[in-house]
Amino acid sequence: GEALSAALRNPSHIEDTLRLSSAEPSAEFSGAVKTLLNIYHKAIKPVEQAFKYNELRQHEVTDGEVTSKPMVLFLGPWSVGKSSMINYLLGLHGTPQELYTGAEPTTSEYTVIMHGEKFRTIEGIVMAADSSRSFSPLEKFGQSFLEKLVGIEMPHKLLERLTIVDTPGIIENRKQQERGYPYNEVCQWFIDRADLIFLVFDPTKLDVGGELEMLFRQMKGRESQIRLILNKADSLSTQDLMRVYGALFWSMAPLINVTEPPRVYVSSFWPQAYAPDTSRDLFMKEEISLLEDLNQVIENQMENKIAFIRQHAIRVRIHALLVDRYLQTYYDKLGWFGDPYEVFRDIVNDPDKYYILKSILAKTNVSKFDLPDKEAYQDFFGVNPISSFKQLSYHCSWTGGCLLEKIEKAISYELPALLSRVSKSTDSPGCEEKPKNRWRRQ
Structure with a gap:
């Protein structure tokens, strides 16, 4: 065993570089996690549920995921x-x-x-x-x-x-x-x-x-x-x-x-x-x-979490806009004599003919890289009949406001605000023992 132990490297640099002996997560951190969960439940999850987002990307965000390491x-x-x-x-x-x-x-x-x-x-x-x-x-x-x-x-x-x-x-x-x-x-x-x-x-x-x-x-x-x-x-x-x-x-x-x-x-x-x-x-x-x-x-874990939830919210919003658009097109084309099934199948199989994706791109803040492919919606509507959805304009209440507005507010204001609050607290000059992170883009 001695020859072997002599040939081992000193691993102390691992502990030093990862600062394993230092501080615990702060109260600020747990506060930010709470706020993030709150935004998620209030503004994002309701849209996911109303438009069955989980059926599209199979990506349900659980509370465990928001609070996880x-x-x-x-x-x-x-x-x-x-x-x-x-x-x-x-x-x-x-x-x-x-x-x-x-x-x-x-x-x-x-x-x-x-x-x-x-x-x-x-x-x-x-x-x-x-x-x-x-x-x-x-x-x-x-x-x-x-x-x-x-x-x-x-x-x-x-x-x-x-x-x-x-x-x-x-x-x-x-x-x-x-x-x-x-x-x-x-x-x-x-x-x-x-x-x-x-x-x-x-x-x-x-x-x-x-x-x-x-x-x-x-x-x-x-x-x-x-x-x-x-x-x-x-x-x-x-x-x-x-x-x-x-x-x-x-x-x-x-x-x-x-x-x-x-x-x-x-x-x-x-x-x-x-x-x-x-x-x-x-x-x-x-x-x-x-x-x-x-x-x-x-x-950077808190920043990464907020960015992840915001990215998720952007995808959920696009999904809701798309389903809304499919619905709108369906009602427009249905007319008096159309066979509802045929009409819908045509729209789902050839959305480009009806400018479905293009019309979403014309809306603000949608990147073409975030659009799912049309095959995904053929599968999606195969499982979820169009009749099981209501248009976005119906998802509003006197007391609660509109689902779309809430998720847009979360994406444009609430999440960025939380992010800047978190970034400020990690860069605060007050606590000197934490070395300045030279890798973070200034």
């Missing part, structure tokens, strides 16, 4: 060191709590690692049944998925601030059916909710195949949350590492057309000392900047 998601092919990396971050190597790591495909599970008073394992069925947790919506993926979901609770400073999710390896050329649950949808559920997505690769066997491309496509619009990790970097020469780095970017080129490509971290995320004659200084610097990235997410 930031989530860090680990994705990547088999045996690239995802579980080892988590063990390393949490200092679990050599302890009984260590996540199992091995060469053969082990993690066929989604493992959610959370804070708890003592170490215990929770079955997925139990996690999904607990509505105070943010995982209750996972119930809709069915029993065979819940059997693949496991929660681990343990006391840990880092887990007081965030939740970590380890996912099954992305297996190239393996059919979805073999997994027994809708893999892509489950993946999408986690991607939509993650504050940071670590896509981990092993540079010695970088295989860019179909499932990986699919994954990149699922991450459209989430580019700012993605971090690519070339793990086990000390197992290659610098020259080979550069080659792999290039290949990775090349494979992403068609998938990521954003001004700023995702950041790539090159290092070996585990406790062993770096292999001799490798770029140790570089690896250490990379590791520290990855930890700073993680710290960012913890520090």
